[in-house]
Amino acid sequence: MLCRDAMTKKVFVCHESDAVDECARIMRDRNVGFLPVVDARGQVSGLVTDRDLTVRVLAEDLSLGMPVSGVMTRDVRVCRATDPLRTAERRMAAVKRSRLVVVDEAGRCVGVISLSDIAQADSRAQAGHVLYEVTQRRAVGAARRV
Secondary structure (H helix, E strand, O other): OEEEHOOOOOOEEEEEEHHHHHHHHHHHHHHOOEEEEEEOOOOOEEEEHHHHHHHHHHHOOOOOOEEEHHEOOOOOOOOOOOOOOHHHHHHHHHHHOOOOEEEEEEEEEEEEEEEHHHHOOOOHHHHHHHHHHHHHHHHHHHHOOO
């Protein structure tokens, strides 16, 4: 199975110059927890999550009109639609991320692969293994904070 067979193809994106409150409204209206951020060429340059908006904007009392480029996560992990699904699963496990942006040869967003996509497309055992591997960082981090 390839990533294109499991990925979510209808992905909403925002632009680096979009205001954070506009991105928050897109998330609310589309019921999504993150948006890939694209530059003027349409290439993925970052992503913004509901957590980014809460921790970086609200908690730091930043302007809701500021461009999302000021708070987006720049360390975007990607895969290609033609990659085997196992490759994406291994990458998610290695980098401890629950989502990967799927890009084409030019770096433009063509989809997203999430843990829920894997759970629907793959065997229960494999999906459980990927979930276990991705969440290991959370358990380790929580143990350190106690």
